[in-house]
Amino acid sequence: MLGPFWERIRAQVNRDRSRRSVVLAEGGWDAVLNTLHPSVRWEYPVLRIDCRIDLDLHLAGRGLLLQPSFFRRCAPTLLGDPTLPPILVCPIEHDVNWATPEVNxxxxxxxxxxxxxxxxxxxxxxxxxxxxxxxxxxxxxxxxxxxxxxxxxxxxxxxxxxxxxxxxxxxxxxxxxxxxxxxxxxxxxx
Missing domain, CATH: 1.10.10.10 (Winged helix-like DNA-binding domain superfamily/Winged helix DNA-binding domain)
Structure with a gap:
């Protein structure tokens, strides 16, 4: 049951989105792509992601949607349905006490x-x-x-x-x- 934690989850995703907006404003897309996750490296024009499978995804002008994920805890994952715009699901930085009840x-x-x-x-x-x-x-x-x-x-x-x-x-x-x-x-x- 996530109901009691929804506001905390939403606040953390919004905080991540805001932080990335500041990075974008100050350093551009290079800075955003270079700070997504330790397993991601931006080497213009290629975004390299360390993962278990070897895959080349050519965007061919379709763009790339960056989707922050509260529940993705490890490395980013790519949703690459060729009929849809590619989506890179990136873990956000969590407040590690998000689910901890208030302590006496x-x-x-x-x-x-x-x-x-x-x-x-x-x-x-x-x-x-x-x-x-x-x-x-x-x-x-x-x-x-x-x-x-x-x-x-x-x-x-x-x-x-x-x-x-x-x-x-x-x-x-x-x-x-x-x-x-x-x-x-x-x-x-x-």
């Missing part, structure tokens, strides 16, 4: 007292799913190296799992981390 301030203070305020913020930010170190650093209001140091401590405590994906490291909260966030009774690994 007392509970947040208790978690921060236990593991520290930056680590508590990072762990809460991962409750949504997967995020990069840079995304988490922005959410916590810190630098990427500082966020990385705190994420390492959370990973060593089995609260966070990290996986390398191309040129980024993707982090997610573990079951133990979720149990800590929810105040449940986790099974502590031996």
């Amino acid at each position: 301030p007392a509970e947040g203070r208790a978690l921060a007292a236990l593991i520290g305020p930056t680590r508590a913020t990072l762990l809460c930010a991962l409750a949504d799913g997967v995020a990069t170190t840079g995304q988490l650093a922005r959410r916590a209001g810190t630098t990427a190296p500082n966020a990385s140091r705190h994420i390492t401590a959370l990973r060593e405590a089995a609260l966070v799992a990290s996986q390398r994906h191309r040129n980024a490291t993707l982090h997610s909260v573990t079951d133990l981390g979720l149990a800590l966030l929810e105040g449940g009774n986790p099974h502590i690994p031996a």
